[in-house]
Amino acid sequence: MSGDKGFIAPALTDLLERWLTTDSALGRISENTRKAYQTDLLVFFAFLSQHMENVRGVEMLRDISVTDMRSFMAHERGRGIAARSLARELSAVKSFYRWFSERDDFDATAVMMTRAPKFHNKLPRPLAKDAAKAVLETAALQSTEPWVQARDVAVLTLLYGCGLRISEALSLTFADVPLSDKLYIKGKGDKERLVPVIPTAQDAVAQYLRLCPFPGEKEHALFRGVRGGALSPRQVQKTLADVRMQLGLPSSVTPHAMRHSFATHLLNAGGDLRAIQELLGHASLASTEAYTAVDTARLLEVYEKAHPRG
Structure with a gap:
């Protein structure tokens, strides 16, 4: 089953849009989160529309039971949906019901008490320093066009040298160039942070320019595809896939792994965990801990410096 709107009453899609518009206007969700929530809720509504045949529209949402929620979870597992x-x-469904139950004043316990499946977080695998250097050098060999070579090196240098997503x-x-020694970045949830730009990254972008x-014009994307449009993430991923094949690196070497490597190498060099949290734009320190592949002894050393005993 998909989230095809053909299965879903217009009243439900209208209600969904009202919620998404409200949360977007209040700044609680980013555009990417908005799209993900919309997709997940359409899947949920489509399931209920077939599962609860005797109840339709908005009333169906109010009448949901623990059994209905168990059926939804079982249905999704049966479709092969991974635990993560x-x-x-389920998180999207609960966020929606939190808003909807407050608005319409009904008990949403059946939804809110549904347990999420357990899954193991896969810790990121950063590159060794020599491997990161080799990636940047090999990226320049993936095209015969000098400007494309310079573009690929500039993008990957920003990921590894500045920790950008x-x-x-x-x-x-x-409008962001020429790069100075610091850059304002708007990250997840439209949260702004100030990122230092190392000379290597400044030089790489200048060479590309x-x-x-x-x-x-100032509002145009800085990094371009070969036809002149904005460079797509898929192309960067493809370039890095070619690089890792040539270097014999594992599939875990992705654009995001360059950011992981930035954080890990910075922490191993003595960087402060909270400062790295700010550089990465993480909302919580726990996220930064998971991001950095340091051994336990190193992490304890950082904590000892941050919280010395009296």
Whole structure:
């Protein structure tokens, strides 16, 4: 079953849109989260529309029972939905019901008490320093076009040298260049942070600018595809996939792994965990801990410095 709107009463899609619009207007969710929530709720509504044949529309949502929720979870597992993805779907459903039950004043315990499936977080695997250097050097060999070579090196240098997410690097515009020694980045949830830009990254972007054949207005995407449009994340992923094959690196070497490596190498060099949290744009310190592949002794050393005993 998919989240096809053909299965779903218009009143439900209208209600969903009202919730998404409300939370977006209040700044509680980003555009990417909005799209993910919409997809997950449409899947949920489509299931209920077939499962609860005797009840329709908005009333169906109010009448939901523990058994109905168990059926939904079982149905999704039967579709082969992974535990992590199912937990995300359930989180979206609960977020919606939190708003809906407050608005319509009804008991949503059946939904809110549903347990998410357990899954193990896969810790990121950063690259060794020499491997990260080799990735940047080999990225320059993936095209015969000098400007494309410079572009690929510039993007990957921003990921590894500044800890940017791929979406953040590709959201840069001509208004952001020439790069200074610091850059304001709008990350997840539209949260802004100030990121130091190392000279290597400044030079890499400057070299790309000198060679790029596509001039742009300030609002235009800085990094371009070969036809002149905005560079897509898929192309960066493909370039890195080619690089790791040539270097014999594992499939865990992705654009996001470059960011992992930035955090890990910075912490191993003596960086402060909370400072790295700010650089990465993490909401919680726990996220930064998971991001950095340091041994227990190193992490304890950092904590000892941050919280010395009296």
